[in-house]
Amino acid sequence: MTASNSEARQAAFRLLPSVDELLRDEAVLKAGAGMTHERLVRALGEILDGWRAAIGKGRLDADGLTAHLSEGGAAAALAERQRAESRRGVVPIVNATGVVLNTGLGRAPVHPEAAEAMKRAAAGYCVLEVDRETGKRNRRDEYLASLVCELTGAEAGIVVNNCAGSVMLVLSTFAREREAIVSRGELVEIGGSFRVPAVMERAGAKLVEAGTTNRTRLSDYSEKLNKNTGLLLKVHTSNYRVVGFTEEVSPTDLAALGGEHEVPTAYDLGSGLLESDGLKPLPLGDEPRVIEAVASGVDVVMFSGDKLFGGPQAGFLVGKKRAIDALRDNPVYRALRCDKVTLAGLEETLKLYLAGRGDEIPARALMTRDPKELQALAEEIAAAANAIDGFTATVVPERSQPGSGSAPDIFIDTFAARLTHASLSPDALSAALRHGEPSVFSRIADDALVLDPRTLLEGDLERLLGALAAVEA
Numbered sequence: 001m002t003a004s005n006s007e008a009r010q011a012a013f014r015l016l017p018s019v020d021e022l023l024r025d026e027a028v029l030k031a032g033a034g035m036t037h038e039r040l041v042r043a044l045g046e047i048l049d050g051w052r053a054a055i056g057k058g059r060l061d062a063d064g065l066t067a068h069l070s071e072g073g074a075a076a077a078l079a080e081r082q083r084a085e086s087r088r089g090v091v092p093i094v095n096a097t098g099v100v101l102n103t104g105l106g107r108a109p110v111h112p113e114a115a116e117a118m119k120r121a122a123a124g125y126c127v128l129e130v131d132r133e134t135g136k137r138n139r140r141d142e143y144l145a146s147l148v149c150e151l152t153g154a155e156a157g158i159v160v161n162n163c164a165g166s167v168m169l170v171l172s173t174f175a176r177e178r179e180a181i182v183s184r185g186e187l188v189e190i191g192g193s194f195r196v197p198a199v200m201e202r203a204g205a206k207l208v209e210a211g212t213t214n215r216t217r218l219s220d221y222s223e224k225l226n227k228n229t230g231l232l233l234k235v236h237t238s239n240y241r242v243v244g245f246t247e248e249v250s251p252t253d254l255a256a257l258g259g260e261h262e263v264p265t266a267y268d269l270g271s272g273l274l275e276s277d278g279l280k281p282l283p284l285g286d287e288p289r290v291i292e293a294v295a296s297g298v299d300v301v302m303f304s305g306d307k308l309f310g311g312p313q314a315g316f317l318v319g320k321k322r323a324i325d326a327l328r329d330n331p332v333y334r335a336l337r338c339d340k341v342t343l344a345g346l347e348e349t350l351k352l353y354l355a356g357r358g359d360e361i362p363a364r365a366l367m368t369r370d371p372k373e374l375q376a377l378a379e380e381i382a383a384a385a386n387a388i389d390g391f392t393a394t395v396v397p398e399r400s401q402p403g404s405g406s407a408p409d410i411f412i413d414t415f416a417a418r419l420t421h422a423s424l425s426p427d428a429l430s431a432a433l434r435h436g437e438p439s440v441f442s443r444i445a446d447d448a449l450v451l452d453p454r455t456l457l458e459g460d461l462e463r464l465l466g467a468l469a470a471v472e473a
């Protein structure tokens with residue numbers, strides 16, 4: 001470093017204001033409104049640190065700093081920090097990916113009536129663990145359990161925070177310090193670090209593998225049964241398919257084997273498809289159904305609340321009363337129980353199913369949208385994009401996905417707007433939309449940006465068009 005360089009830096013360092021000086025600047029105070037004094041001081045300190053580092057690296061000199069300060073650089077930096085912060089956390093976005101259940105984007109959007117019930121429960125007091133008639137203490141999920149039993153045909157039910165919690169509760173109740181037999185073909189990882197063998201280990205269960213990766217027969221389970229067996233567990237492989245020469249044991253056969261040896265049986269379904277009379281069937285191939293799983297006679301059937309069921313995050317456990325009572329008596333249940341907001345949302349979602357309005361539940365409704373309606377929406381998006389400088393858009397047949405580990409090999413025909421931009425690559429365009437306000441999530445295919453209208457909810461089309469118009473090249 002030359003001496004003059006070093007002197008220039010010292011000169012710039014000397015021009016740096018102090019936090020106290022910045023705090024006397026009206027514009028800074030205005031930009032920092034809504035921050036506590038402590039936070040404001042910390043933020044200004046960090047902004048000054050950034051400038052100091054830039055000077056140190058020779059990226060900012062005295063003239064640059066003077067100009068920056070006179071242009072209100074401190075207030076602008078503070079405002080930018082505030083904007084960046086408002087984009088963090090759990091903020092709403094527009095989902096134009098066409099993936100209906102996307103864990104990264106919050107899985108199932110609940111029905112507006114469920115959302116309303118959740119809001120009411122959150123904002124006030126509610127009947128939670130008290131009987132309204134007698135004023136005595138009761139169970140928080142008593143009504144919920146009665147609804148889910150009515151819908152699924154189960155004798156009893158209980159609900160916890162998510163399906164991973166359901167599996168944990170089942171293992172901890174029936175297989176702690178005992179053996180749980182699982183088919184080798186079902187020792188899967190469900191994503192989000194949910195690995196069946198790891199969960200079993202943490203629950204204190206000894207994993208006993210039955211059969212092979214592609215074929216497991218009933219005799220493979222019965223060979224492993226012994227006086228230490230606590231559970232026969234079946235896991236739906238969800239996001240994974242073994243095809244070709246395969247064989248798996250039906251839940252009915254597994255339930256019979258368990259019954260014969262008085263060993264509890266459990267079936268982790270994950271996605272929780274709830275087909276019943278009067279509901280439009282979902283285009284999901286052979287995805288197992290909750291009602292059939294319950295009818296198979298296994299003691300406990302587990303499924304997620306926020307996958308195909310279409311409610312808030314939860315894990316349902318339904319089945320035989322004796323088994324469910326045992327789950328309820330496990331102290332671990334207390335650590336996994338749902339809060340009032342989730343319970344309110346689940347109750348409302350169940351009521352929609354029972355009122356014959358299951359097709360209105362967004363997770364289901366989005367999967368069965370009319371292709372004509374989707375085509376019209378895609379055309380509207382493409383036309384709006386073509387009217388904006390730089391964009392070229394067409395409507396193309398595309399494929400949506402159910403997502404969230406349900407039916408990995410299933411795609412649903414859709415129509416999408418395919419966008420390219422004169423000066424932005426598809427990646428840059430996708431990033432610009434993600435960073436915009438509102439933030440839009442899209443897909444990239446064949447070197448273009450794909451906007452699939454399938455996953456647009458009420459009001460999202462307008463928000464999406466606004467976001468496109470705001471893209472800066």
Ligand SMILES: *Cc1c(COP(=O)(O)O)cnc(C)c1O
Pocket residue numbers: 162163164165190194235236237238239268269270271303304305306314315404405
């Ligand atoms: C998704 C899934 C889980 C985990 O469910 P969460 O509700 O996300 O905890 C467990 N088992 C199977 C088979 C799944 O598909």
